[in-house]
Amino acid sequence: MEYAIYKYCAIVGGVLVGLQLVLQLLGLGSDTDVDADHGDLHGEAGTEGHGNLFFGILSFKALSAFAGVFGLVGLIVWGSLGQAARIGTAAGSGLASMFVVAWTMRGLARLSASGTVNVRNAVGANGTVYLRIPGHGVGRGKVTLEIQGRSMEFPAVTDGDTLETGLQVTVEAVEGDDLLKVVRS
Numbered sequence: 154m155e156y157a158i159y160k161y162c163a164i165v166g167g168v169l170v171g172l173q174l175v176l177q178l179l180g181l182g183s184d185t186d187v188d189a190d191h192g193d194l195h196g197e198a199g200t201e202g203h204g205n206l207f208f209g210i211l212s213f214k215a216l217s218a219f220a221g222v223f224g225l226v227g228l229i230v231w232g233s234l235g236q237a238a239r240i241g242t243a244a245g246s247g248l249a250s251m252f253v254v255a256w257t258m259r260g261l262a263r264l265s266a267s268g269t270v271n272v273r274n275a276v277g278a279n280g281t282v283y284l285r286i287p288g289h290g291v292g293r294g295k296v297t298l299e300i301q302g303r304s305m306e307f308p309a310v311t312d313g314d315t316l317e318t319g320l321q322v323t324v325e326a327v328e329g330d331d332l333l334k335v336v337r338s
Contacts, residue, residue: 155236159227159243166221173214215254223247272307272331275300275324279338282322286335288315296322296335309333 227243234242280298286309287294294316296309309322313336316322322335 155227155239156231159224159231161224162220163224163228166217166219166224169217170214170221173217212255212258214258215251218254219247219251222250270301270303270305272300272327272333275307275333276327278324280322280324280335282309282316282318282320282335285318286311286316286322288313293332296324296333298324307331307333309335311335311337313337 223243223246226246227239230239230242275298278298278300280296282294283297283306284295286292286296288311290310290312293308293310295306297304297306299305308331310328310332311322311334316335316337321338323338324333325336326334328334
């Protein structure tokens with residue numbers, strides 16, 4: 154009976170891990186975890202601030218890894234250890250794989266980036282006038298500047314004198330969604 158448990162765990166766990174891997178490579182897999190606060194399923198990227206470490210470890214991927222490793226290690230040590238040592242070794246190896254998978258998934262989730270530029274990060278940045286900016290706030294021009302590692306173009310106004318194309322400016326404020334208030338550097 155014990156041998157059959159190891160065999161079925163190895164087969165089911167291995168197939169589930171393999172299927173998850175193939176689906177992820179094809180872009181069809183979802184990163185679902187149990188949410189401890191609400192008891193529902195949602196994407197891993199959305200787990201920030203939800204649940205606790207225990208429920209973070211209980212992902213489908215981690216449980217599949219536990220089953221597969223538990224079964225494989227149980228089969229590997231079948232003839233060389235007694236029953237208690239076999240069960241302990243298999244369970245310990247399965248738990249270790251569960252923690253490794255949970256730790257890896259948590260690390261991968263932190264690698265994601267939205268790619269969205271936050272224009273508020275432009276305050277204090279230096280740029281160049283791209284299109285002449287009329288003075289005293291009577292019209293708009295454009296500036297180019299580097300923000301979050303990207304060279305971007307924004308509409309700009311100034312309270313000072315007219316700023317001609319090519320002048321260096323500093324962003325002193327952001328008005329509205331993307332209008333920069335600039336001064337000559």
